[in-house]
Amino acid sequence: MEDIIKEYASGYEMLRDAIEGLTEEELRYKPAPDKWSIHQILIHVTDSEISSTARLKKVLAEDEPALISFDQDAWANxxxxxxxxxxxYLLLFNMLRSSMQPILSNLTSEQWERVGVYPDQERYTFKQLLVYRVEHVRGHLAQIERVKKAYRENQ
Incomplete structure (x- = not known):
């Protein structure tokens, strides 16, 4: 889990690196009317982090807590x-990730296996939820690269 914790901790730097040197035009470019700009992606990633940080803490603090998702398109729209x-928003993302570091560094093996339950009765361990946070940023970094490529191809 050390690698996951390390990548989780570097999420902010990874996002910063992905947008380094981009103009405001590039950041606001939408590859299609129904697609997000890089600016919108970054806001979404932070909104998702707000919700997910609360979920992670609930799983550690409460016994099999109910977990709730959010409608990302409704939030964006x-x-x-x-x-x-x-x-x-980027600073908030960084603060959220940083605030979790002392918790992550002191987890017991039992805490990694604590469970939260979604309304559809899907059960997720803390470990699974944390891995998903890392994968979420990876997915949006790939999306940012696709938007950058689309911008270059349309100039």
Whole structure:
């Protein structure tokens, strides 16, 4: 799990590296009307992190807590992602990830196996939820690269 914790901790730097040197035009470019810009992706990643940090803590603190997801498209469409401050959101992402580090460094093997339950009765261990957080950032980093490529191809 050491590698997962390390990659989880480096999520902020990975996002920063992915957008380094991009212009505002590149950050706001949407490859299609129904696709997200890099700016929107970054806001989404942070909103997801807010929700997920609470889920991770619930699983560690409560006995088999109920876990709730959020409708990412509704959030993106109804919360004015284009109007939100990307820098504030990136800093918030960094703070959320940093705040989890002392917890992650002191987990027992039993805590890794603690479980949360979604409304459909799907059960996830803390370990599975943390791995998903790492994979979520990986997936959006790949999405950012696709948007960058689409921007270059359309210029």
């Amino acid at each position: 109804n919360l004015g992602y284009d109007l939100l401050d990307r820098e504030q």
